[in-house]
Amino acid sequence: MARPLTVIGLMSGTSLDGVDAAVLRTDGVQVQEHGPSLSLSYEPALRQRARALLDRAASLSGDDPELRAIERAITLRHVEAVQSLRKQVGAVDLIGFHGQTIHHAPARHRTWQIGDAALLSHETNLPVVHDFRTADVEAGGEGAPLAPWYHAALLHDARRPVAVLNIGGVANVTFIGQDGQIVACDTGPGNALLDDWAFRHTGMACDLNGALARAGVVNRAVLEQLMAAPYFSRPAPKSLDRLTFIKALEAVSGCSAPDGAATLTAFTVAAIACTRLPEKPATWFVCGGGRHNPALMEGLRLTLEAPVETVENLGWNGDALEAECFAFLAVRALKALPLSAPGITGAPDFRSGGRLTCAGLSPIPTWIRPGGLDA
């Protein structure tokens, strides 16, 4: 077996709440060791600027000054996360840097994650693998979700069929059948619409502990209207932009703040429940920030007709999983192992992806050269 690397994975998710960072020791096939993790939030003002940027992202040029300023601020927060983890673990070989998705349109072969990999490499003196999704969408894939590679590596001895459900800004599922078949897709909204609604009505960044939703009543007519979107009858693979269902906020605009929150929470749950899977999972294991929302978890338990647990019951850390995932995928990218597969992202064949930046390194270490990792 090739030497495992100590990698810091970094994820800035669609909730725009901050950077999740985690250390993983891995050879890109198996996980040798889980290290420490942390989350660094963005200042509310930066979060709001990033949120406003998403509304313009489809027509934005790469040299837009506001985009560049946000990209730099976000990257420097990632630098802080890396330096803080390094104090805890010592030597690190590599960074897997997802960046912040500001636009995702796989039908137009476009996906855009901002983040200055060269600056990150320069500030940390570490090699950085980034831009994980472009090769896949250019080949005709969905570009997301990529987490199934990591979930499958961790789930090797779990009871099947099993589902891992990530409820971030957008929600996505990885299903593994009894025969090992993987089905994965974005299910629909996660917390993003609810975050926007809560911010509009309470000034809070999210519906903390589901308090607003729990005080409200689901508007069934609106929910039915939302669930009529063609996305929900499409089979996997399929993926979403954070803004795909943004019109849901207009649909609930006539509701009181609690009823709107209850309806948006029910929308996330209904979208998950209607996802077409080949078999009913024996258990749904939930990760991502949504598992901290009791209204969401309660809705899932009532609707899914199967046990719903958090990934902590598998011994995983549900707040660090995506960051760990991009540490894992960074090593896969470096070894030219697949990040795309027809059954996962819908790419026409198995192919690798990601790009390597060594802007901060001179000389470049020998292990990073082609074939060096397996030597």
Ligand SMILES: Nc1ncnc2c1ncn2[C@@H]1O[C@H](COP(=O)(O)OP(=O)(O)OP(=O)(O)O)[C@@H](O)[C@H]1O
């Ligand atoms: N106690 C809580 N009550 C309600 N919601 C919560 C709570 N804690 C976290 N959340 C929700 O979780 C979100 C953050 O989740 P997470 O960190 O998984 O998102 P992300 O990494 O941005 O998402 P993605 O998977 O889309 O990349 C917050 O924006 C909030 O909506």
Ligand SMILES: CC(=O)N[C@H]1[C@@H]2OC[C@@H](O2)[C@@H](O)[C@@H]1O[C@H](C)C(=O)O
């Ligand atoms: C384009 C993009 O950034 N997609 C994210 C987002 O956040 C959740 C969901 O939508 C998922 O598809 C993906 O992230 C995870 C890590 C993935 O690729 O598996």
